[in-house]
Amino acid sequence: MGILEVKNVGKRFGGLHALSDVNLSVAENSVHAIIGPNGAGKSTLLNCLVGKLIPDTGSVSFDGQSVLGRKPHEINQMGISRVFQTPEIFGDLTVLENMMIPCLARRDGAFALHGYRAMMRDREIVDRAEHMLEDMHMIDKRGMHAASMSRGDKRRLEIAMCLAQQPRLLLLDEPTAGMARADTNNTIELLKHIKDSRPITIAIIEHDMHVVFSLAERITVLAQGTPLVEDTPDNIKGHPKVREAYLGETEH
Amino acid sequence: MTDQTDYTPVAAQLPSRRAARDTILGLTRKDFGLLTVVIALTMLAPFLLNPFPSNSAMAQFNAGYPDLMQRFVIFGIFAIGFNILFGLTGYLSFGHAAFLGVGSYSCVWMFKLLGYNVLPGILLAIVVSGLFALLIGYISLRRSGIYFSILTLAFAQMSFALAYSVLSNPSFNLTNGETGLQVYTNDPQWLQGDGPRAPHIFGLAMRETETLSVGAWNFQFNAGYYLCAVVMIICFYLSVRLFRSPFGMMLRAVKSNQQRLNYTGVNARPYTLAAFVISGMYAGLAGGLLSAMDPLAGAERMQWTASGEVVLMTILGGAGTLIGPVLGAGFIKYFENIFSKINESTLHAWFAFLPDGLEDALVAIVYPFVGKGWHLTLGLLFMLVVIFLPGGLVQGGNKMATIFRRDRKGGGVEDDAAAQRQAGE
Numbered sequence: 001m002g003i004l005e006v007k008n009v010g011k012r013f014g015g016l017h018a019l020s021d022v023n024l025s026v027a028e029n030s031v032h033a034i035i036g037p038n039g040a041g042k043s044t045l046l047n048c049l050v051g052k053l054i055p056d057t058g059s060v061s062f063d064g065q066s067v068l069g070r071k072p073h074e075i076n077q078m079g080i081s082r083v084f085q086t087p088e089i090f091g092d093l094t095v096l097e098n099m100m101i102p103c104l105a106r107r108d109g110a111f112a113l114h115g116y117r118a119m120m121r122d123r124e125i126v127d128r129a130e131h132m133l134e135d136m137h138m139i140d141k142r143g144m145h146a147a148s149m150s151r152g153d154k155r156r157l158e159i160a161m162c163l164a165q166q167p168r169l170l171l172l173d174e175p176t177a178g179m180a181r182a183d184t185n186n187t188i189e190l191l192k193h194i195k196d197s198r199p200i201t202i203a204i205i206e207h208d209m210h211v212v213f214s215l216a217e218r219i220t221v222l223a224q225g226t227p228l229v230e231d232t233p234d235n236i237k238g239h240p241k242v243r244e245a246y247l248g249e250t251e252h
Numbered sequence: 253m254t255d256q257t258d259y260t261p262v263a264a265q266l267p268s269r270r271a272a273r274d275t276i277l278g279l280t281r282k283d284f285g286l287l288t289v290v291i292a293l294t295m296l297a298p299f300l301l302n303p304f305p306s307n308s309a310m311a312q313f314n315a316g317y318p319d320l321m322q323r324f325v326i327f328g329i330f331a332i333g334f335n336i337l338f339g340l341t342g343y344l345s346f347g348h349a350a351f352l353g354v355g356s357y358s359c360v361w362m363f364k365l366l367g368y369n370v371l372p373g374i375l376l377a378i379v380v381s382g383l384f385a386l387l388i389g390y391i392s393l394r395r396s397g398i399y400f401s402i403l404t405l406a407f408a409q410m411s412f413a414l415a416y417s418v419l420s421n422p423s424f425n426l427t428n429g430e431t432g433l434q435v436y437t438n439d440p441q442w443l444q445g446d447g448p449r450a451p452h453i454f455g456l457a458m459r460e461t462e463t464l465s466v467g468a469w470n471f472q473f474n475a476g477y478y479l480c481a482v483v484m485i486i487c488f489y490l491s492v493r494l495f496r497s498p499f500g501m502m503l504r505a506v507k508s509n510q511q512r513l514n515y516t517g518v519n520a521r522p523y524t525l526a527a528f529v530i531s532g533m534y535a536g537l538a539g540g541l542l543s544a545m546d547p548l549a550g551a552e553r554m555q556w557t558a559s560g561e562v563v564l565m566t567i568l569g570g571a572g573t574l575i576g577p578v579l580g581a582g583f584i585k586y587f588e589n590i591f592s593k594i595n596e597s598t599l600h601a602w603f604a605f606l607p608d609g610l611e612d613a614l615v616a617i618v619y620p621f622v623g624k625g626w627h628l629t630l631g632l633l634f635m636l637v638v639i640f641l642p643g644g645l646v647q648g649g650n651k652m653a654t655i656f657r658r659d660r661k662g663g664g665v666e667d668d669a670a671a672q673r674q675a676g677e
Contacts, residue, residue: 071514071519072514073516073517073518076515076516076517077517081515082515084515088509088511088515089509089512090509090513091508091509092508093501093504093505093508097501100501101502101505101518102517104501104502105516105518106517108498109517110518110519110522111518112498112499113499113526114498115497115500115526115530116490116494118275118278118279119497119500119501120280120496121275161512165516165517
């Protein structure tokens with residue numbers, strides 16, 4: 001029984017079967033990659049996991065509890081953090097403030113009316129946020145406007161924000177999309193460091209095979225809304241069905 | 253005034269850890285400095301707003317008379333509250349006048365039922381407008397952006413219609429319709445006793461005014477003004493605390509990226525609702541004070557033009573800045589009351605030194621922009637501010653401070669950069 005269990009999930013958009021009969025089990029403390037050609041339903045699946053979409057059929061459970069019908073912030077409070085394809089950060093806030101928000105969300109929950117307390121005197125939160133920034137080698141940028149950073153730094157900040165919540169499951173949606181090779185390699189190193197430094201389960205959706213094969217312990221191949229095959233990276237590499245799914249797409 | 257930007261970069265705000273504890277009244281040194289400036293300006297307003305001798309031609313530009321000074325601070329409170337919602341969360345309400353109106357009516361009802369002490373009226377105004385804001389906010393905040401604005405506008409117009417006609421029929425007269433709600437001699441006034449027959453606070457009448465004559469100057473100190481000023485200072489202090497609190501940071505996060513906030517385990521809805529209710533209570537307090545100064549409440553206070561006015565004040569002064577809304581409120585109220593008083597004969601008197609033809613021509617050009625046409629001038633100024641100073645008057649002040657510093661230091665690239673950094677702080 002994995003920490004994340006997806007059973008018989010189906011999702012239709014009008015006449016389009018975006019997902020049909022998807023079964024997936026992500027083992028605790030593993031790195032699980034979901035790959036597949038464009039339009040395979042990877043992002044739809046991810047959105048079903050975090051509460052952005054509700055599947056038409058099937059069930060999604062995290063640590064034995066169903067996530068269906070819960071709002072994104074509730075699912076997040078259960079221990080699932082999501083990294084977006086384009087970095088979603090608080091661009092108008094400083095880097096340190098960006099880090100403080102997940103720290104506050106973890107300590108005070110989904111809502112707390114602390115309108116009279118001085119934010120910068122909350123040593124617990126400030127220290128935790130600064131510590132996290134030090135850990136991610138971003139402490140020198142603490143006073144910067146988050147929006148003015150490079151894309152690689154924004155990605156790093158977003159991942160740091162997710163980790164500050166100490167999630168049990170980290171979902172990454174094409175974390176290296178649109179990145180230069182050097183930034184991609186940095187992100188791979190960062191994810192390896194995260195994986196090795198704490199108990200955490202990582203599920204990653206990715207196009208870049210280099211990233212997938214550097215990180216994943218298990219890989220699920222999705223094609224036309226259904227899992228084609230699930231196996232270890234070594235077995236996936238030479239799998240005829242996988243080659244067919246990808247090559248089939250390139251012929252178009 | 254150097255910095256009133258909505259947020260100060262944390263690193264600049266906190267040069268060292270020791271500085272974090274170095275606070276006065278829970279404010280950083282800089283915020284405390286700003287509070288001191290606001291206190292000084294409001295307390296000395298009777299002097300500052302009366303720079304011209306009362307017998308001079310310029311005397312009509314004096315704004316230091318009680319009625320107008322009261323308006324400055326009351327609308328300052330209204331704008332400070334509006335800024336908590338609009339400046340921090342970015343939710344643009346077009347119906348805040350409804351809360352102003354509700355506060356006004358509540359206060360007059362306290363005069364009618366209890367007596368002329370303003371305290372119960374002001375308290376009830378805050379409570380009732382808070383409840384009203386809870387109801388309207390709960391429904392309106394289901395949508396964001398333009399739909400939110402339209403919903404609030406619709407609610408405000410409904411409230412206006414209710415106050416103007418529906419709730420003023422002979423069997424149930426809550427608002428007294430067109431005439432406006434006022435105190436009549438046959439009202440119960442259960443706790444009135446022997447107190448003054450006009451709004452007062454524990455015996456001190458609001459209209460009580462001491463005049464200090466120094467040479468040709470007449471400075472007026474009005475009890476009502478000082479009550480409003482003290483209330484505004486408290487409101488300003490609370491808003492600074494709120495801006496610098498975790499709650500304030502969450503509100504800024506709502507404006508910046510609501511999606512990220514939701515996926516960070518924070519429920520944005522109660523935050524925006526709390527901001528809406530707080531700003532509604534500020535508006536209700538302002539409405540209550542308006543009635544406390546002049547015990548008459550009319551439905552026109554709820555009209556959409558009044559809602560638009562507070563939006564103008566906030567944007568003109570600088571949305572999201574601490575002091576901007578107060579400056580914007582003062583600016584607009586000054587225009588409304590001073591520019592609108594200038595008439596044709598005043599203009600002729602000003603330009604009398606010119607040859608007749610030129611005088612007439614100049615008067616003809618200037619006249620449309622003053623008197624009844626003061627809105628035209630305000631509109632032009634608003635356009636200029638929005639185009640050249642999107643950060644409002646506060647940004648203008650910061651820019652001037654930057655230029656001033658640059659001149660003093662005699663230029664140089666590094667100095668410029670430093671000055672800009674300082675101005676941004």
